[in-house]
Amino acid sequence: MSSPVQGHLCQVGAGPAGLIAAIALLKNHIPIRIIEKRSIPHGGVRGTAIQPRTLELFAFLGVLDDVLAVSTPPFLMAMHGVGREVLKETRFEEEADESPHVPYPRSVHVGQHVLERVLRENIDKLGARVEFGVELVSFEQHAEQVVTELSISTSEHTAPSVETLECTYMIAADGAKGRVRRNLGLSFLGETKETERMFTANVEVHGLDRAQWHMWGSFSSAGFGLKPISPEPLFQVQALGPDLPTDLPRDTKGVQELFNSISGAKDIELLNASWTSEWRANIRLANALSVGRVFLSGDAAHSHSPAGGQGENTAMQDSLNIAWKLALVLQGVAAPSLLDTYQVERMPVVAEMLSLSTELHTLAFHRIRTSTLDPEKPQDPETQEIMHRPRRLLQLGVNYRWSPIVIGDHGDDTNTEKDPYGQGSATLRAGDRAPDARPLLDITGADNDIHSTRPVSLHSTFTVDRHTILIFPLTSGVVNTIEFAALQQIVARMATVTMILAEALEFEGHNCRTLVDVERTAYLGYNVPESTGAFVVVRPDGIIGAYGRDMGIVFQYFATMTGHSSRLGARES
Structure with a gap:
């Protein structure tokens, strides 16, 4: 050794x-x-x-x-009858509203x-x-x-x-x-459900629309899906239902036979099946x-x-x-x-994720009694729910409002009830996802010449190796010079400072990045009070660690990080 x-x-x-x-x-x-x-x-x-x-x-x-x-963009789901016949197309994933605060409104x-x-x-x-x-x-x-x-x-x-x-x-x-x-x-708390199975594999398919996720059959008996994945002509097989054979295929011939038996297709060839796998429900x-x-x-x-x-x-x-x-x-x-x-x-976020995914899993494996593809039968609400993916699953509401290391001054909005997948109130709070904002003009080192700058997004200034301290001043005099100098000690160790101006004022620079919020998207997204301005600490994971009306909230947050606060218990090093 x-x-x-x-x-x-x-x-x-x-x-x-x-x-x-x-x-x-x-x-x-x-x-x-x-x-x-x-x-x-x-x-x-x-x-x-x-x-x-x-x-x-x-x-x-x-x-x-x-x-x-x-990556490939979101798909339309094509519900097939026999073979290539498409009975219905549907968009199954909800998207976020287009907003300067959400740079990516849909999944890929x-x-x-x-x-x-x-x-x-x-x-x-x-x-x-x-x-x-x-x-x-x-x-x-x-x-x-x-x-x-x-x-x-x-x-x-x-x-x-x-x-x-x-x-x-x-x-x-x-x-x-x-x-x-x-x-x-x-x-490892939970349960394994041996009878609830899904078959997956990689296959190659030519001549099948790659803008659609193709589905044949019925969840109440046996369904077979082909999802296009990069690089072309790769597709992912997903098959499930109580009537799947006990012995699932392990080679291309067997996968083709299973597909033909469910889809009724005679002219869609599956090639080079690999990485065949059988998943059984194990939720823990x-x-x-x-x-x-x-x-x-x-x-x-x-x-x-x-x-x-x-x-x-x-x-x-x-x-x-x-x-x-x-x-x-x-x-x-x-x-x-x-x-x-x-x-x-x-832990609360993971528990909520398990609850949401298990609810969708239960719909697919237990509650379907009629074919999702039969045009002669009305679609009951449960069937509509099976493939529907609500905005909540975009995870833009995931938050840590209850965390002992997030600190906020939110006036009379004191809601800290755990709602891990959604904010729980309309007011932005410490512990929430930090919104994006665009367009912002970066006038750092530009002598306040707004015409010589380029537009940037706020998120483009965030990195995983530093906190970002956002200062929203109403006037150039709102930032105390002595307090700002004290910030430099924090900046040198853990953070960068970004000043966000409501307009291109003649600003006495404090040797930090300076952005102009020309359309006030940052001030709106961060609910900056018109009467006080705001100080925000964004963590390396894009979560608001601190939010307040004065710079004291910033010092309080970093005192917590360094252990000079009673908000964190002592842990042996």
């Missing part, structure tokens, strides 16, 4: 959750080992829907353009195998890599580190070597069947998201139905939530007690 290797952080699992955590940590200059027990990447399409909230996080991480380049679709490749390429650019064929065998937690034993396979013809890795913290995104949650002694939630220095993310913490396209998105949001907090702690600028808020913030 070789001598122990030391590192700041070990990331176990290289699915979307693990890769997002790795990118966020690398953007924060945190050394990380990314291990994956598979010898090669998974090639199955699996989850495809990327919700608008996740697209915003991709933008903060700097990977959005790469993801959009391999990308196969998980392609998304993982894009994220790995970004990790390579950051100077790290995923280590395939490396399995976590065991781990022990100590006062200041986690000691892991790794099995490293370099060839199927040679015995694996063993390495001891000592890390400060560990993130486990090793899936529902992973070893870490079990070794921590955590329960760990009783904790962390133990000591080990944190669970994604399927390692929660197993869910694919209905509604929530699980993969929730997993990636888990990872960003813990990653930025770990980065601040490892950089020595935040108290270790900050890490306790990972579970406090994410």
